[in-house]
Amino acid sequence: MTGSNFLIESDKGKLLVDCGIEQGVDFAAAEVYGPFPYEAEDIDALVVTHAHLDHVGRIPKLVKDGFRGKIYMTPPTKDLAGLILRDSAGILGEEASRLGRMPLYEEQDVDTAFTLTETLDYHIEKEIAPGLSVYLRNTGHILGSASVRITDEEGTAVALTGDIGNSPSPLLPDWEPVPDANALVMESVYGDRLHDDKKTRVERLRDILSKAIAKNSTILIPAFSLERTQLMLYELSNFFSAGELPKIPVFLDSPLAIHVTEIYEKWGQTYFKPETEDEMKREGSIFEFPFLKKTLSRQQSAEIEKTPSPKIIIAGAGMSHGGRIGRWEARYLPDPTTTLFVVGYQAPGTPGRRIAEGASSVRIAGSEVRIRATIEKLEGWSAHADRAGLLRFAEASLAGSRTTTIFTAIGEPSAERFLAQRIHDYLGARAVVPDLGQTWEITKDSVSRAR
Numbered sequence: 001m002t003g004s005n006f007l008i009e010s011d012k013g014k015l016l017v018d019c020g021i022e023q024g025v026d027f028a029a030a031e032v033y034g035p036f037p038y039e040a041e042d043i044d045a046l047v048v049t050h051a052h053l054d055h056v057g058r059i060p061k062l063v064k065d066g067f068r069g070k071i072y073m074t075p076p077t078k079d080l081a082g083l084i085l086r087d088s089a090g091i092l093g094e095e096a097s098r099l100g101r102m103p104l105y106e107e108q109d110v111d112t113a114f115t116l117t118e119t120l121d122y123h124i125e126k127e128i129a130p131g132l133s134v135y136l137r138n139t140g141h142i143l144g145s146a147s148v149r150i151t152d153e154e155g156t157a158v159a160l161t162g163d164i165g166n167s168p169s170p171l172l173p174d175w176e177p178v179p180d181a182n183a184l185v186m187e188s189v190y191g192d193r194l195h196d197d198k199k200t201r202v203e204r205l206r207d208i209l210s211k212a213i214a215k216n217s218t219i220l221i222p223a224f225s226l227e228r229t230q231l232m233l234y235e236l237s238n239f240f241s242a243g244e245l246p247k248i249p250v251f252l253d254s255p256l257a258i259h260v261t262e263i264y265e266k267w268g269q270t271y272f273k274p275e276t277e278d279e280m281k282r283e284g285s286i287f288e289f290p291f292l293k294k295t296l297s298r299q300q301s302a303e304i305e306k307t308p309s310p311k312i313i314i315a316g317a318g319m320s321h322g323g324r325i326g327r328w329e330a331r332y333l334p335d336p337t338t339t340l341f342v343v344g345y346q347a348p349g350t351p352g353r354r355i356a357e358g359a360s361s362v363r364i365a366g367s368e369v370r371i372r373a374t375i376e377k378l379e380g381w382s383a384h385a386d387r388a389g390l391l392r393f394a395e396a397s398l399a400g401s402r403t404t405t406i407f408t409a410i411g412e413p414s415a416e417r418f419l420a421q422r423i424h425d426y427l428g429a430r431a432v433v434p435d436l437g438q439t440w441e442i443t444k445d446s447v448s449r450a451r
């Protein structure tokens with residue numbers, strides 16, 4: 001899957017929406033290191049939908065290549081993107097020295113990019129390029145995530161959804177539809193799949209935790225640092241305070257996840273859904289509990305081993321493809337009393353995928369590790385709307401009677417086609433699966449292929 005990157009042009013101005021990096025593949029891929037299909041210095045402005053790497057990962061390269069416009073994003077996205085891009089610069093640096101090549105960018109390039117960044121909140125119309133104004137709405141995907149509507153001087157509007165959330169979320173407000181664009185570009189990552197029910201997912205988490213605690217397990221949770229870790233902490237905190245689980249030590253063993261959680265604490269009081277904001281005001285933190293230990297330094301992390309089980313260790317990376325979880329997998333997977341949770345999608349080729357598929361051993365940091373632990377799969381924790389949610393989003397947006405065409409994008413081709421077909425069949429709307437590199441002309445009266 002390629003990173004999200006869209007160019008919107010009017011007679012006078014040019015702006016980009018997102019500038020992401022391809023994920024789940026070797027960083028050396030041409031899509032990552034190769035040139036942009038436009039001149040970076042010709043772009044007037046960049047709008048960022050949210051802080052995931054596949055939406056922000058190539059911003060420092062864009063700046064290195066000569067982009068000097070302003071970069072707009074919501075205040076939480078600005079904080080989160082700073083963390084994510086600095087983390088990415090570190091990973092790209094290690095990757096580059098292993099491959100003996102120049103890194104795509106370094107931390108100082110991230111700093112330069114942030115000198116160009118301005119925050120733009122939801123629901124404010126702002127002209128950011130000659131003749132082009134933008135308007136952001138919440139998409140309920142991760143903290144700060146936004147859709148972007150772009151309007152020209154004649155009032156013709158095109159909107160891009162960025163990623164659409166798996167609403168309702170316990171933390172974020174539900175996504176807002178986009179009822180006022182002539183053409184709408186929709187994400188379709190889960191365009192052909194359904195998620196498990198959310199009530200089921202919380203009950204299942206509690207049940208397998210309770211089982212694992214009863215057998216004195218060390219419980220390993222490889223988790224994505226952004227949103228999923230905070231959702232897990234929130235549910236754990238609820239279980240413990242409701243007395244639904246015995247109180248056992250929980251280690252958050254990921255510097256990135258610790259810092260992301262601080263940003264969730266900082267902005268949660270104004271960007272979460274109203275009932276969760278109230279909860280924060282009442283209880284202080286909704287992610288903290290007394291026996292949660294955040295192990296920032298390597299020294300603190302190493303000490304986790306001294307704590308007897310049962311205990312829970314949450315660490316990145318989410319598909320066991322790096323980060324600190326590898327150390328704990330090497331230490332605890334050969335132990336039959338261990339329980340490891342596989343949370344959500346595991347890409348082919350990752351250690352997480354092998355573990356999820358029931359392999360008897362897995363290669364971690366160059367050594368083969370025997371798996372005698374119990375492996376429990378958890379479904380339904382995705383931050384993306386499933387095919388039913390995406391269709392509801394399309395329906396709610398089409399209710400504005402202004403959208404003539406919906407493009408399905410940022411998914412696997414089969415998911416994009418499936419969603420487009422359903423939008424056509426169930427909602428009677430024109431739905432198009434665009435190809436990478438295609439140009440479309442959008443006017444008040446028509447949406448058509450250019451050239």
Ligand SMILES: [Zn+2]
Pocket residue numbers: 050052141163
């Ligand atoms: Zn995303």
